[in-house]
Amino acid sequence: xxxxxxxxxxxxxxxxxxxxxxxxxxxxxxxxxxxxxxxxxxxxxxxxxxxxxxxxxxxxxxxxxxxxxxxxxxxxxxxxxxxxxxxxxxxxxxxxxxxxxxxxxxxxxxxxxxxxxxxxxxxxxxxxxxxxxxxxxxxxxxxxxxxxxxxxxxxxxxxxxxxxxxxxxxxxxxxxxxxxxxxxxxxxxxxxxxxxxxxxxxxxxxxxxxxxxxxxxxxxxxxxxxxxxxxxxxxxxxxxxxxxxxxxxxxxxxxxxxxxxxxxxxxxxxxxxxxxxxxxxxxxxxxxxxxxxxxxxxxxxxxxxxxxxxxxxxxxxxxxxxxxxxx
Amino acid sequence: xxxxxxxxxxxxxxxxxxxxxxxxxxxxxxxxxxxxxxxxxxxxxxxxxxxxxxxxxxxxxxxxxxxxxxxxxxxxxxxxxxxxxxxxxxxxxxxxxxxxxxxxxxxxxxxxxxxxxxxxxxxxxxxxxxxxxxxxxxxxxxxxxxxxxxxxxxxxxxxxxxxxxxxxxxxxxxxxxxxxxxxxxxxxxxxxxxxxxxxxxxxxxxxxxxxxxxxxxxxxxxxxxxxxxxxxxxxxxxxxxxxxxxxxxxxxxxxxxxxxxxxxxxxxxxxxxxxxxxxxxxxxxxxx
Numbered sequence: 001x002x003x004x005x006x007x008x009x010x011x012x013x014x015x016x017x018x019x020x021x022x023x024x025x026x027x028x029x030x031x032x033x034x035x036x037x038x039x040x041x042x043x044x045x046x047x048x049x050x051x052x053x054x055x056x057x058x059x060x061x062x063x064x065x066x067x068x069x070x071x072x073x074x075x076x077x078x079x080x081x082x083x084x085x086x087x088x089x090x091x092x093x094x095x096x097x098x099x100x101x102x103x104x105x106x107x108x109x110x111x112x113x114x115x116x117x118x119x120x121x122x123x124x125x126x127x128x129x130x131x132x133x134x135x136x137x138x139x140x141x142x143x144x145x146x147x148x149x150x151x152x153x154x155x156x157x158x159x160x161x162x163x164x165x166x167x168x169x170x171x172x173x174x175x176x177x178x179x180x181x182x183x184x185x186x187x188x189x190x191x192x193x194x195x196x197x198x199x200x201x202x203x204x205x206x207x208x209x210x211x212x213x214x215x216x217x218x219x220x221x222x223x224x225x226x227x228x229x230x231x232x233x234x235x236x237x238x239x240x241x242x243x244x245x246x247x248x249x250x251x252x253x254x255x256x257x258x259x260x261x262x263x264x265x266x267x268x269x270x271x272x273x274x275x276x277x278x279x280x281x282x283x284x285x286x287x288x289x290x291x292x293x294x295x296x297x298x299x300x301x302x303x304x305x306x307x308x309x310x311x312x313x314x315x316x317x318x319x320x321x322x323x324x325x326x327x
Numbered sequence: 328x329x330x331x332x333x334x335x336x337x338x339x340x341x342x343x344x345x346x347x348x349x350x351x352x353x354x355x356x357x358x359x360x361x362x363x364x365x366x367x368x369x370x371x372x373x374x375x376x377x378x379x380x381x382x383x384x385x386x387x388x389x390x391x392x393x394x395x396x397x398x399x400x401x402x403x404x405x406x407x408x409x410x411x412x413x414x415x416x417x418x419x420x421x422x423x424x425x426x427x428x429x430x431x432x433x434x435x436x437x438x439x440x441x442x443x444x445x446x447x448x449x450x451x452x453x454x455x456x457x458x459x460x461x462x463x464x465x466x467x468x469x470x471x472x473x474x475x476x477x478x479x480x481x482x483x484x485x486x487x488x489x490x491x492x493x494x495x496x497x498x499x500x501x502x503x504x505x506x507x508x509x510x511x512x513x514x515x516x517x518x519x520x521x522x523x524x525x526x527x528x529x530x531x532x533x534x535x536x537x538x539x540x541x542x543x544x545x546x547x548x549x550x551x552x553x554x555x556x557x558x559x560x561x562x563x564x565x566x567x568x569x570x571x572x573x574x575x576x577x578x579x580x581x582x583x584x585x586x587x588x589x590x591x592x593x594x595x596x597x598x599x600x601x602x603x604x605x606x607x608x609x610x611x612x613x614x615x
Contacts, residue, residue: 109604112604112608119556122553127594127597130597131594147533248549256425256428263421289436291433291435295430298428
């Protein structure tokens with residue numbers, strides 16, 4: 001192990017390099033890859049939001065896609081048919097709807113623990129899926145196509161153009177950095193420390209007088225709100241929403257991103273999103289049955305890396321951002 | 328709703344619930360005894376249904392297909408326990424979720440490679456392909472009654488197996504104290520392998536039995552899996568009796584929900600789960 005100070009330096013350098021690379025990436029002019037990386041960064045926000053639950057609150061949710069979907073559908077449903085929606089109105093509305101749904105679902109699910117929690121979150125997410133899939137309100141399995149991209153107009157002033165892929169890229173990059181920094185602040189606050197205390201020893205926190213239920217509910221709501229932000233950005237990028245956004249595959253994939261990047265590390269959540277999409281792209285270039293390869297990869301990873309997937313995640317992180325033990 | 332329509336819906340609800348019980352009992356046994364959350368359990372139901380389709384096309388007889396299918400699913404269960412699930416006993420739930428999630432992807436893609444993505448029907452066997460007339464316009468298909476009867480018989484057998492036999496005693500002992508069973512010289516790994524194979528066979532059998540009624544289609548496994556999670560949450564994890572009561576409850580709630588409030592059809596069972604969670608977070612029945 002390198003000395004802490006040295007590894008801290010290496011980490012700063014690696015992070016700075018990654019950030020510069022991300023900031024300069026669209027200048028390469030490859031639109032396909034600019035859009036792909038935009039998609040990855042949206043997934044990274046989604047993974048970050050889940051990391052707050054799985055990595056820091058000890059709540060393994062298998063239904064996180066519900067809130068991603070609610071955020072996306074908020075834009076789809078709020079967007080007028082014949083004109084562009086306003087970003088500054090629809091974005092807060094999307095985050096608020098996702099937060100509200102997470103608050104209601106959370107009030108039920110954080111009452112239970114462990115394996116129950118996994119099953120109950122999956123079941124509630126499926127309920128949301130049915131709401132959008134089966135009712136007139138959600139417009140059925142085809143979802144909603146939006147004719148116009150939202151505009152970022154404040155009065156008469158439009159700072160950036162969301163119909164432009166490069167502008168969307170930087171908007172999403174900024175959102176990802178904000179979410180990252182926000183979660184950092186939250187996790188280092190008294191609230192974040194208490195959550196991590198609950199994760200490691202719930203009974204002790206309870207006997208210390210912490211209202212564990214409310215802490216968990218707050219964490220669940222916050223994670224849902226951030227997932228809603230990611231969902232909104234996804235709807236913005238692709239211009240349509242459908243019930244697949246809320247499918248349990250989506251929830252499974254985002255958990256997989258966390259595992260790939262290393263649970264309980266904000267850098268890991270971002271790295272995991274990149275690794276996941278890279279795997280997806282590589283496998284789907286080999287065969288249309290790429291899910292077979294993805295599934296087999298997951299199974300082999302779990303079986304042949306006892307002691308946790310964090311071991312490869314650790315190697316990976318060490319290679320990319322330096323010392324893994326810091327988070 | 329007149330009395331005959333009510334009767335029909337009631338029988339449908341019971342039949343659906345009993346079918347769910349076959350899948351959910353395996354799920355809850357595997358969790359209660361082996362401590363494993365198995366997301367791939369719904370895949371075994373799907374595999375069963377596709378076996379019924381392929382094997383009955385091959386042999387021309389659903390009953391032959393079911394017998395062959397049961398043998399194959401026991402083999403599959405023993406193989407999977409040996410190759411994969413035996414690695415999971417000491418791992419945390421997250422790793423179990425991941426491995427079994429990976430398995431679902433593998434099974435679904437293999438299904439798509441081997442049989443394709445089309446929806447298939449399976450013919451109701453000729454013996455049961457008639458209906459009992461109730462009124463001039465309403466009648467009830469005998470095959471559904473046959474399904475319910477088979478499920479009830481299996482539930483009774485399962486009860487006898489667990490409560491009255493030596494193997495059942497080992498299973499119950501393994502569920503309450505793994506180390507003690509091992510130090511008494513019993514082969515706990517064998518018990519686990521048996522329980523897992525039993526769970527796989529029950530789920531696959533449910534799929535085979537349901538194939539003529541529900542048709543055979545991609546994604547049928549996960550639909551059943553999630554409903555079975557609801558069953559297990561309501562019934563209480565590890566409780567077979569709870570699984571039975573919850574299955575019937577869900578079967579009836581879903582069937583009558585579809586008839587009485589069609590707008591909220593997909594949502595009824597989840598709302599039921601929410602109510603139970605408020606009332607009894609640990610489920611209706613603690614584990615046996």
